[in-house]
Amino acid sequence: MENQKTNVQIEVKKNGPLRVIAEKMEIDVQGEKIMKESAVSFCRCGKSQKQPFCDGSHKEAEPFE
Numbered sequence: 001m002e003n004q005k006t007n008v009q010i011e012v013k014k015n016g017p018l019r020v021i022a023e024k025m026e027i028d029v030q031g032e033k034i035m036k037e038s039a040v041s042f043c044r045c046g047k048s049q050k051q052p053f054c055d056g057s058h059k060e061a062e063p064f065e
């Protein structure tokens with residue numbers, strides 16, 4: 001889509017999830033820049049009840065890299 005630019009960051013948290021953060025810059029009809037951010041965390045420990053997403057259960061899991 002024209003007038004859009006998206007930056008994506010992927011972070012691997014020690015003893016935690018893989019976090020994907022997307023920042024999107026849009027330009028509205030008045031020409032103003034609008035930044036929007038969204039993020040999702042994917043489970044790496046295997047303990048989440050909401051696979052493939054992290055539900056915080058890693059806090060109770062054994063440490064992992």
Ligand code: FES
Nearest residue numbers: 043044054057058
């Ligand atoms: S990494 Fe968070 S529940 Fe598995």
